[in-house]
Amino acid sequence: MNAINRLATVISLATLFPLVVHAAESKGTVEVVHWWTSGGEAKSVNVLKQIVEKDGFTWQDSAVAGGGGAAAMTVLKTRAISGNPPSAAQIKGPDIQEWGKLDLLTNVDDVAKANKWDSLLPQTVADIMKYDGHYVAVPVNIHRINWLWINPVVLKKAGVAKAPTTLEELYAAGDKLKAAGFVAIAHGGQPWQDTTVFEDLVLSIMGADGYKKALIDNDEEALTSSKMTEVFAALRKLQSYMDPDGTGQDWNIEAAKVISGKAGMQIMGDWVKSEWTAAGKNAGTDYECVPFPGSQGIYTYTIDSLVMFKLSKKNDTPGNNAARDDLAKVALEPEFQYVFNQNKGSIPVIKGLDMSKFDSCAQASAKDFAEAEKAGTLEPSMAFNMSTSQAVQGAIFDVVSNFMSDKKADPSKAGKQMYTAIKAAAQ
Structure with a gap:
């Protein structure tokens, strides 16, 4: 290859590279509000972030410090009232039903069906993750x-x-x-x-x-x-x-x-x-x-769960919805369940995993x-x-x-x- 051709190739690659980066960034973003902020907890949630990013999506971390999640819930309520909810938020138990009654949640039934959640989860856990018969949340562990x-x-x-x-x-x-x-x-x-x-x-x-x-x-x-x-x-x-x-x-x-x-x-x-x-x-x-x-x-x-929110008009794009669905999917896969729960101190929520690794x-x-x-x-x-x-x-x-x-x-x-x-x- 002569010098002119080499230069043309370099210019061509330099021109293409920003487009490749832009394409990767535009695949979709998932924003998560949570209170996993201590050393061990931060390490645990980083596992989920890495898997989602490996799938080509962008993870937007909205962590709010404060044991028990009271501060995070205050932030979440403010965001929801102002019409700017995150893609997902760490919410527990009966509160899932309360958020569902406000018509702010979206279901992930397609993800649940494709990945056989009904057979993966104990019945007690599955029932908690549903609102009006539909999966609106994904459990990540049992404490x-x-x-x-x-x-x-x-x-x-x-x-x-x-x-x-x-x-x-x-x-x-x-x-x-x-x-x-x-x-x-x-x-x-x-x-x-x-x-x-x-x-x-x-x-x-x-x-x-x-x-x-x-x-x-x-x-x-x-x-x-x-x-x-x-x-x-x-x-x-x-x-x-x-x-x-x-x-x-x-x-x-x-x-x-x-x-x-x-x-x-x-x-x-x-x-x-x-x-x-x-x-x-x-x-x-x-x-x-x-x-x-x-x-x-x-x-x-207690069961940590990520509840899925309807996105605002500004953020309601196919890419962002795909990112949210990917979050729901990987949260119940063995790769995440093993590493997350080993770091977090909890036990896996899905049935049948080999506990000898714990x-x-x-x-x-x-x-x-x-x-x-x-x-x-x-x-x-x-x-x-x-x-x-x-x-x-x-x-x-x-x-x-x-x-x-x-x-x-x-x-x-x-x-x-x-x-x-x-x-x-x-x-």
């Missing part, structure tokens, strides 16, 4: 809430021989940890974290049936019972073991105290495992996971989920938007937080206050 996380080295230094299995053993461990100079229970004083502990205590003291009556059915007798008084009294006792510097702290900051050996235990859902993994720690050796004492045999769950905590979670499903002790988490409306949940949060902040609050009156608050919120 167990009622876990106790332990640094065994710290417990050994404090003279605690084994992980506590009852509330009395939990208190005894707390006493020894405090006496040895450790933070007994790493805990961030935020409403959703306070209510996570409260929910676990309801399981432990009132059992699966009592939990259902109180926190799902909102039954007056259950909420105002002597057992509920026991729950609040236990919450007050557990508070005495919690991190004195934990007020307002995010859960991952508190988790770091257990990982570093400053604290012995943490009461938290299994997303906390993502922080241990990110720190290079191994389940069964560096840390232990056990059901919250007294709640063995019960499994409270650590001992995830294997225990999958086993307990299956057993609880058979036993009828699989319970949706109130604290994590799976069992009630945001208004009722907010009322419970307020009562629990007020009780925690007022050291003189009477446990015998708290249940009645909760029932009154729930009743007002439900109107």
Whole structure:
């Protein structure tokens, strides 16, 4: 090739290259509002981003920090009201139905049918993902809430021989940890974290049936019972073991105290495992996971899901719709389910995956989920938007937080206050 021809080729390629880039960028964009922002969570959601981008689409990340997702929901509501919703958003449980009633969601039935979602998903999960009989959301994982996380080295230094299995053993461990100079229970004083502990205590003291009556059915007798008084009294006792510097702290900051050996235990859902993994720690050796004492045999769950929104006129293009459908498709493929859940600390939502690729905590979670499903002790988490409306949940949060902040609050009156608050919120 002579110099002139080589120059012509270079000019031709240079001219074409911007067109190729433009074509790749114009295949479609999917914007996702979520609150996966801690180190381990960010690593997990990046897996989904990489797969979507590998398929030729652009991922527009709209992450909103804040455990529990309250801040993200505020942003989402503002966006939806202004007529500029994202392609998809992280939404849970009954809230999916509320968004569906506003006629803001679009279905992905074609994707679900093509990829056999009805046979991939447990029936309980599939039902949650539908509005008016149509799939409007894709589940990405199952989290167990009622876990106790332990640094065994710290417990050994404090003279605690084994992980506590009852509330009395939990208190005894707390006493020894405090006496040895450790933070007994790493805990961030935020409403959703306070209510996570409260929910676990309801399981432990009132059992699966009592939990259902109180926190799902909102039954007056259950909420105002002597057992509920026991729950609040236990919450007050557990508070005495919690991190004195934990007020307002995010859960991952508190988790770091257990990982570093400053604290012995943490009461938290299994997303906390993502922080241990990110720190290079191994389940069964560096840390232990056990059901919250007294709640063995019960499994409270939350399911992370991405809900699909109707796009604004400006963004409603074939490419952007294809990008949203691609997101829905890859979220339930084994490639994503394995890597995402290994990073996130949760377990896969699709049935039949080989759990030997997961650590001992995830294997225990999958086993307990299956057993609880058979036993009828699989319970949706109130604290994590799976069992009630945001208004009722907010009322419970307020009562629990007020009780925690007022050291003189009477446990015998708290249940009645909760029932009154729930009743007002439900109107």
